[in-house]
Amino acid sequence: MRDRILRFMAGRYGTDQLNRFLSVAALAALLLNLFLRVGLLWLLALVLLGLLYYRTLSRDHAKRRAENARYLQVRARVLAPFANLRDRWRMRKDYVFFRCPACRAMLRLPRGKGKLRVTCRKCGNAFERKS
Numbered sequence: 001m002r003d004r005i006l007r008f009m010a011g012r013y014g015t016d017q018l019n020r021f022l023s024v025a026a027l028a029a030l031l032l033n034l035f036l037r038v039g040l041l042w043l044l045a046l047v048l049l050g051l052l053y054y055r056t057l058s059r060d061h062a063k064r065r066a067e068n069a070r071y072l073q074v075r076a077r078v079l080a081p082f083a084n085l086r087d088r089w090r091m092r093k094d095y096v097f098f099r100c101p102a103c104r105a106m107l108r109l110p111r112g113k114g115k116l117r118v119t120c121r122k123c124g125n126a127f128e129r130k131s
């Protein structure tokens with residue numbers, strides 16, 4: 001039995017980040033369907049699962065890798081605004097974070113140093129700010 005499964009899976013694409021996302025999204029749709037009874041969410045879950053199995057069992061590795069790369073690009077763009085949130089949270093006691101009034105770049109100052117003269121590294125705008 002194990003041999004037959006291995007032979008069946010030989011040359012198949014397997015899983016990647018996009019497939020992981022598809023399985024989580026399908027599960028989320030199924031759970032939402034269970035609690036909200038919206039109706040067509042189970043159909044969405046079915047489509048997502050179909051896509052997941054199609055990609056997992058596919059033999060066209062180049063196409064699947066390209067899809068995954070596109071997914072990773074989109075994901076990076078969507079998550080970019082939240083990228084430094086964890087760092088900022090960890091450093092919140094030592095630094096104060098704020099945006100440059102001219103170019104909106106994220107800047108930080110050590111906390112509790114009084115009024116400081118700030119020069120934005122991105123645009124060169126200089127201003128004073130309490131730390």
Ligand SMILES: [Zn+2]
Nearest residue numbers: 100103120123
């Ligand atoms: Zn600036």
